Amino acid sequence: SSWWRSVEPAPKDPILGVTEAFLADPSPDKVNVGVGAYRDDNGKPVVLECVREAERRIAGNQNMEYLPMGGSVKMVEETLKLAYGEDSEFIKDKRIAAVQALSGTGACRLFADFQKRFSPDSQIYIPVPTWANHHNIWRDAHVPQRTYHYYHPESKGLDFAALMDDVKNAPNGSFFLLHACAHNPTGVDPSEDQWREISYQIKVKGHFPFFDMAYQGFASGDPERDAKAIRIFLEDGHAIGIAQSYAKNMGLYGQRVGCLSVLCEDEKQAIAVKSQLQQLARPMYSNPPVHGALVVSTILGDPELKSLWLKEVKVMADRIIGMRTALRENLEKLGSPLSWKHITEQIGMFCYSGMTPEQVDQLTKEYHIYLTRNGRISMAGVTTGNVGYLANAINEVTK
Numbered sequence: 001s002s003w004w005r006s007v008e009p010a011p012k013d014p015i016l017g018v019t020e021a022f023l024a025d026p027s028p029d030k031v032n033v034g035v036g037a038y039r040d041d042n043g044k045p046v047v048l049e050c051v052r053e054a055e056r057r058i059a060g061n062q063n064m065e066y067l068p069m070g071g072s073v074k075m076v077e078e079t080l081k082l083a084y085g086e087d088s089e090f091i092k093d094k095r096i097a098a099v100q101a102l103s104g105t106g107a108c109r110l111f112a113d114f115q116k117r118f119s120p121d122s123q124i125y126i127p128v129p130t131w132a133n134h135h136n137i138w139r140d141a142h143v144p145q146r147t148y149h150y151y152h153p154e155s156k157g158l159d160f161a162a163l164m165d166d167v168k169n170a171p172n173g174s175f176f177l178l179h180a181c182a183h184n185p186t187g188v189d190p191s192e193d194q195w196r197e198i199s200y201q202i203k204v205k206g207h208f209p210f211f212d213m214a215y216q217g218f219a220s221g222d223p224e225r226d227a228k229a230i231r232i233f234l235e236d237g238h239a240i241g242i243a244q245s246y247a248k249n250m251g252l253y254g255q256r257v258g259c260l261s262v263l264c265e266d267e268k269q270a271i272a273v274k275s276q277l278q279q280l281a282r283p284m285y286s287n288p289p290v291h292g293a294l295v296v297s298t299i300l301g302d303p304e305l306k307s308l309w310l311k312e313v314k315v316m317a318d319r320i321i322g323m324r325t326a327l328r329e330n331l332e333k334l335g336s337p338l339s340w341k342h343i344t345e346q347i348g349m350f351c352y353s354g355m356t357p358e359q360v361d362q363l364t365k366e367y368h369i370y371l372t373r374n375g376r377i378s379m380a381g382v383t384t385g386n387v388g389y390l391a392n393a394i395n396e397v398t399k
């Protein structure tokens with residue numbers, strides 16, 4: 001008996017479905033500015049030189065043994081330094097419970113399941129808008145979701161006042177999901193002063209901040225600078241959770257390398273929390289993949305490779321910043337009646353263009369330009385070769 005007969009086709013993923021449509025399009029003019037995957041100025045995916053060199057050093061020497069349920073201790077150690085700081089006292093005092101995760105998605109999901117298990121009546125406040133998959137992750141972890149104001153359409157900036165009201169009005173001890181840098185999809189980040197006010201208010205309310213940091217190094221080109229929000233919260237004495245990913249900033253997309261960490265009050269608590277995170281991982285995937293973790297720990301564990309990585313991540317960030325300027329200038333040169341200054345004011349991988357779903361559909365149908373229907377443009381897909389074509393198409397559908 002085909003018990004699955006009632007199974008309906010799943011809806012297309014709002015982001016990955018765009019990639020599928022792009023790949024299916026035979027047009028030579030097609031442009032993919034959908035998924036957040038870096039491309040060089042020839043529109044090609046990039047494997048960083050530091051990654052190639054790490055692979056050369058690993059080749060032939062890597063065993064295929066299981067990692068512990070918590071993953072590679074060395075990779076996790078190096079990863080915590082990126083988020084908490086090279087000389088973090090929290091690392092020294094062993095207060096951080098941390099496990100290797102299946103990239104940023106896996107880190108968020110492991111946290112959501114941990115939250116459900118150990119704070120079963122809690123909910124989570126998620127920004128409007130956010131990365132589409134955040135809703136799926138906390139839904140499948142059966143954690144009720146609330147929203148907080150984030151993006152201000154009229155100014156194409158941060159709705160700071162409304163955000164602060166939501167923080168103040170949420171019940172004490174609520175969970176808040178925060179994008180550490182390079183907010184997806186808006187590219188709008190709080191200023192340093194705004195982060196300080198958010199941190200203060202979250203502390204007053206006893207809320208729990210969970211940072212999703214999928215783009216460290218990609219926003220400004222400097223991983224230290226991109227961790228500023230987290231450092232402010234740490235200085236203010238918050239307990240926090242962090243999801244980290246090497247998909248974008250090290251280009252390890254398909255290797256699925258990330259890390260989930262929870263800052264505890266002391267080492268004893270951290271040992272307990274880590275053991276429970278491992279308990280969640282064991283029935284889910286048992287232990288995480290070994291290769292990507294070895295690439296990361298080889299790079300971050302070698303001063304020469306780490307400095308090469310820092311140079312390469314800056315090159316990627318700078319290229320994107322350059323494309324923001326180019327796209328804005330092309331639109332202005334075309335005499336577009338709209339203001340496009342937000343293209344250069346926003347930060348990170350994405351530009352929240354302000355285009356309507358209908359305008360996006362027109363871009364796809366008439367110009368073979370692929371982007372998500374919320375008008376988000378992955379700037380990594382913009383090149384000196386297609387920026388003129390893209391600007392012209394955007395001008396045509398928006399003028």
Ligand SMILES: Cc1ncc(COP(=O)(O)O)c(CN[C@](O)(C(=O)O)[C@@H](O)C(=O)O)c1O
Pocket residue numbers: 015016034035036037102103104105106131133179184212214245246247253258
């Ligand atoms: C805020 C945020 N958090 C976590 C992730 C997960 O990333 P990973 O699991 O690969 O480490 C993404 C990636 N989001 C996308 O770049 C995007 O929004 O296009 C894309 O990779 C995706 O999965 O949707 C993200 O934007």
